Amino acid sequence: MRWFLVNILIYPFIIMSLTPADVQPLLISDNLGDRLKGVNLLRQLDPTIAFDLIQPLVTDTNERVRYAAVSQLDPLGKQDPNKALSLLRDRIQNDPETDVKAAAADVIGGLQLTEAYEDLKQLYHQTSDWLLQLSIIATLGELGEPKAIELLEDALKSDNGLVRISAVSALGELGNQEGIKLLLDLVKDEDWQVRYRLVQALGKLGGDQAQEALKILTEDSMEQVAKEAKENLA
Template sequence: MDITPESVASLLNSEDYGDRLTGINQLRELDPKAAFPLMQPVINDSNVRVRYAAVSQMSSLGVVDREKSLELLRDRLRNESEADVQAAAADALGGLKLTEAFPDLVAIYRQTEEWLVEFSVIACLGEMGDPRAYDLLVEAVNSDNHLVKTVAIGSLGELGDQRAISVLQPLVTDSDWQVRSRLVQALDRLGGETSHRLLQQLAEDEVEQVAEEAKRILNTSTER
């Protein structure tokens, strides 16, 4: 049976949430311009699994209408009751680089008690590359949550603000090797003489995975 806008619309209007989930998955088979209008109603579906599936597709379908996508994702970020859907909304905002939502993302980070939402907001801000995010990312590097801390390191690297190097420097001796591993990647993105020196230190790291990655980056930079 061919997948058409009409057949997908029928699934999305079904009272069975399983049918609606199937319809959301089948939207991938349609032209984005046809899929986007069909997606909009199910973003506010009564079933959390359906809402999550719909919001998760917005990073690809949202390019059809960025203004409408901003409106829909802002609503889920502000008014969603489930943390995983809120997190998916933040992910989509980052994927679409909708920097207009920056104030909303900061507000949600301040308000939420859900680590998953904090994680997605910090990852989103790095992906957006908005320079306004610097102070919040520095704050997140000091988070008590390991996953939020590591993603903040990566996001500072993505942001590319050279001030981050002095913030990240103490992490060369962090007790968590995963933090040091993420630090290697961030320093590679930030570049510069100080980053190079810190990478030389990390190339002597006691954890082979960290040391080898630092050596690879140093070797690559030498060949340039």
């Protein structure tokens, strides 16, 4: 009973129907905790209303609020893709925080806003932050922009192993058969994690060349890679 009463006091909105009037005061509060709570509560409102309310929070003075707001633009941005594109472009170009830029890049992929590809490409080459580069590369497969092959080819040459692994996965998700040419060079890559992701990417892309590469990988020295290759051939 005590637990029940405590939760009624702390989370009153969970046990009653929320309205925009309940949430809006939190969103404009000077208190950081209130604004963060308000952003989270937007999930319980009609998406059209929530999208209108969340837009000012995308440029909030606090980076945690901006991050939370930007992250929620997928799926809220589907209400107005053009407006979402404008908001996200502004964040990847102007936000001072890497985490917010990374979140914006992720949402661009989730919403498949292919118009922002050149923005992502420019940011990838401008930043020296490998975590931001990783976020950009990871989102390209979901983005569905064929021109991303060019940037993924660059990422395969990265000095950072995680960026390379992400590029391999993105090539598989992108589904462009031109990606097979880039992937075939990795059959003997020294990083077994690259080869493991390679097997998965080739399995998704399919085709005769992919099948031949998978046959070679069934003999890989790393058991996990060989097993995955056999399963993809089957």
